[in-house]
Amino acid sequence: KTPVPSDIEISRSQKPKKVTTIATELGLLEKELEPYGHYKAKVDARLVLDRLSSQAEGSNFENGSYILVAGITPTPLGEGKSTTTMGLTQALGAHLGYNSIANVRQPSMGPTFGVKGGAAGGGYSQVIPMDEFNMHLTGDIHAISAAQNLLCAAVDTRMFHESTSKTSKGFFKRLVPVKKGVRQFTVSNLARLEKLNINKTNPDELTDEEIERFAILNIDPDSITIKRVVDCNDRFVREITIGEGKNEASKYPPRKTGMDITVASELMAILALSTSLKDLRQRVGRVVVGTQKETGEAITAEDIGCAGAITALLKDAVKPNLMQTIEGTPVFVHAGPFANISIGASSVIADKLALKLTSPSNPINAGRKGFVVTEAGFDFTMGGERFFNIKCRSSGLKPDAVVLVATSRALKLHGGAPDVKPGQALPVEYTTENIDYLRKGCSNLAKQIANVKQYDVPVVVAINQFETDTAAEIQAIQDEALKAGADFAVPTDHWAQGGLGALNLASAVVEASSRSAKKDTTFLYDVNSSVEEKLSTIAQKMYGASGIELSPLARKQIDTYIQQGYDKLPICIAKTQYSLSHDPLLKGVPTGFVVPIREVRCSAGAGYLYALAAEIMTIPGLPTHAGFMNVEVDEDGDIEGLF
Numbered sequence: 001k002t003p004v005p006s007d008i009e010i011s012r013s014q015k016p017k018k019v020t021t022i023a024t025e026l027g028l029l030e031k032e033l034e035p036y037g038h039y040k041a042k043v044d045a046r047l048v049l050d051r052l053s054s055q056a057e058g059s060n061f062e063n064g065s066y067i068l069v070a071g072i073t074p075t076p077l078g079e080g081k082s083t084t085t086m087g088l089t090q091a092l093g094a095h096l097g098y099n100s101i102a103n104v105r106q107p108s109m110g111p112t113f114g115v116k117g118g119a120a121g122g123g124y125s126q127v128i129p130m131d132e133f134n135m136h137l138t139g140d141i142h143a144i145s146a147a148q149n150l151l152c153a154a155v156d157t158r159m160f161h162e163s164t165s166k167t168s169k170g171f172f173k174r175l176v177p178v179k180k181g182v183r184q185f186t187v188s189n190l191a192r193l194e195k196l197n198i199n200k201t202n203p204d205e206l207t208d209e210e211i212e213r214f215a216i217l218n219i220d221p222d223s224i225t226i227k228r229v230v231d232c233n234d235r236f237v238r239e240i241t242i243g244e245g246k247n248e249a250s251k252y253p254p255r256k257t258g259m260d261i262t263v264a265s266e267l268m269a270i271l272a273l274s275t276s277l278k279d280l281r282q283r284v285g286r287v288v289v290g291t292q293k294e295t296g297e298a299i300t301a302e303d304i305g306c307a308g309a310i311t312a313l314l315k316d317a318v319k320p321n322l323m324q325t326i327e328g329t330p331v332f333v334h335a336g337p338f339a340n341i342s343i344g345a346s347s348v349i350a351d352k353l354a355l356k357l358t359s360p361s362n363p364i365n366a367g368r369k370g371f372v373v374t375e376a377g378f379d380f381t382m383g384g385e386r387f388f389n390i391k392c393r394s395s396g397l398k399p400d401a402v403v404l405v406a407t408s409r410a411l412k413l414h415g416g417a418p419d420v421k422p423g424q425a426l427p428v429e430y431t432t433e434n435i436d437y438l439r440k441g442c443s444n445l446a447k448q449i450a451n452v453k454q455y456d457v458p459v460v461v462a463i464n465q466f467e468t469d470t471a472a473e474i475q476a477i478q479d480e481a482l483k484a485g486a487d488f489a490v491p492t493d494h495w496a497q498g499g500l501g502a503l504n505l506a507s508a509v510v511e512a513s514s515r516s517a518k519k520d521t522t523f524l525y526d527v528n529s530s531v532e533e534k535l536s537t538i539a540q541k542m543y544g545a546s547g548i549e550l551s552p553l554a555r556k557q558i559d560t561y562i563q564q565g566y567d568k569l570p571i572c573i574a575k576t577q578y579s580l581s582h583d584p585l586l587k588g589v590p591t592g593f594v595v596p597i598r599e600v601r602c603s604a605g606a607g608y609l610y611a612l613a614a615e616i617m618t619i620p621g622l623p624t625h626a627g628f629m630n631v632e633v634d635e636d637g638d639i640e641g642l643f
């Protein structure tokens with residue numbers, strides 16, 4: 001057997017089709033496509049959806065089948081969800097003749113140059129060209145960094161200028177622009193007036209008291225939760241002090257803050273959850289930046305006057321990016337990863353677009369229903385839980401089946417085998433048969449299956465085969481998965497064989513998705529229950545915890561959200577991806593633990609509360625031997641060392 005070459009070698013050896021060809025195969029029109037180079041393009045989802053819905057008049061324009069790929073609790077090496085997403089789409093599209101689209105997230109350059117590497121999949125199941133995919137793509141993440149940093153600069157500048165301004169009247173004059181010789185309110189000014197119940201459109205008519213309320217935000221510096229961002233693993237910006245320059249510090253006290261990784265920012269979550277550019281604009285306006293000192297009022301990006309500019313920076317980012325798999329099937333790349341500390345799902349816009357393109361009513365499909373395969377980050381209990389309770393709540397969509405990816409290596413780890421470390425050889429327990437560790441570790445798979453079942457969807461376990469797996473090991477996983485209630489459990493070899501290796505998986509998925517009974521999504525909790533109840537429900541029903549414990553800070557923050565009316569939102573809990581619990585060392589299926597909730601932030605624009613469990617970091621650090629050290633470029637511009 002010839003060994004499988006490296007991911008970048010495989011990617012480079014395959015000549016991609018022109019993106020215009022991929023678009024034509026999808027039935028997209030020239031005006032709906034904005035090529036970026038030869039192999040990537042932005043797609044104007046609104047134009048496509050308008051066209052398709054006008055064609056569908058009178059007929060029921062049902063969606064294609066919606067398949068979610070999730071995983072068991074992973075090792076730091078990754079268990080092959082992205083690889084399986086690609087392999088499954090290739091099998092369905094290039095071998096079984098379905099219109100089949102993979103919807104994935106744009107990788108963050110943090111992991112690409114850190115521990116884990118890129119997120120293009122691997123082996124013969126990849127998005128290509130993988131170097132373009134893993135780095136800048138079409139600049140969406142850069143646009144989000146620019147927008148988030150603009151907002152942060154606007155907030156600090158506002159506090160600085162308010163503190164140094166002599167009168168609120170003078171300050172008011174500087175906030176409301178003069179256009180054509182007349183002072184006129186901006187869209188944001190008008191929104192602020194509406195919020196304050198001031199029913200005036202002529203700036204000259206405001207009373208002194210109204211001017212004071214309108215102009216002076218008086219944000220409590222300690223209440224600011226938005227942070228500047230960078231798309232790089234950088235532990236040194238977790239805590240920083242800003243405003244130390246001589247000119248600033250002499251007028252306004254420096255402030256302690258920190259930075260997050262861009263892909264975990266609220267603006268990235270907004271990109272993932274928005275349904276249109278208009279919806280994005282409204283969500284951006286609702287982003288809470290801090291709280292007013294005296295009144296406790298939530299101050300938003302709209303109040304700061306920044307929401308229009310942020311939307312301008314994101315107006316292209318809102319369009320999904322079209323690429324292809326190694327077998328030439330279409331891939332939409334949109335929104336960002338990090339399902340441990342954020343939503344970590346591809347966008348609602350891309351999913352809606354792909355589901356209509358794969359509709360049996362779309363003329364190019366000649367009545368045959370196609371497939372959209374998308375991915376939720378990390379294990380089902382993290383990415384999958386947010387996918388159902390936050391993303392599906394926002395989109396109104398429901399997956400027809402969940403594919404749960406399992407590997408012998410992760411199962412052995414959960415069964416008690418020694419730890420695996422990136423960059424180090426796997427211990428012998430992983431490369432030789434060990435049914436004992438494997439069967440024990442299947443408790444984690446069983447818990448994940450049970451967790452999926454709580455959402456009333458069929459579950460297909462994909463056993464992502466590694467070269468060293470034995471037939472007895474594969475059989476053991478299959479037995480345990482079926483015993484735990486999986487609808488199907490099949491080995492799949494797409495990493496080594498591409499789509500051909502995933503034909504069994506594809507057949508199981510086709511069958512499972514046709515069984516999907518209920519149309520409406522089953523949610524885990526009622527958004528109208530209290531914040532504490534929602535947190536407890538997720539911790540108990542998904543993680544297997546006995547309960548939660550709120551820190552005094554978290555309690556205080558929840559009280560603020562109750563007062564501000566943000567307590568009836570769904571919740572995203574940021575926690576480690578390496579355990580069902582909050583403690584990365586607890587493998588298998590831990591029980592009886594209490595999840596400490598350190599902090600609760602509000603992402604009012606994205607539309608959820610964001611709780612931090614234990615000591616979870618919102619920007620990773622780099623290891624000693626980081627991915628970036630392997631990367632070189634030759635004189636032709638060909639890249640080596642990306643994986």
Ligand code: ADP
Binds near residue numbers: 083084
């Ligand atoms: P995830 O999406 O679950 O994090 P990935 O699909 O990114 O995982 O895979 C993680 C790494 O493991 C990638 O480098 C990929 O090439 C490799 N990999 C995945 N499946 C296999 C397999 N069956 N055999 C060998 N390597 C694999």
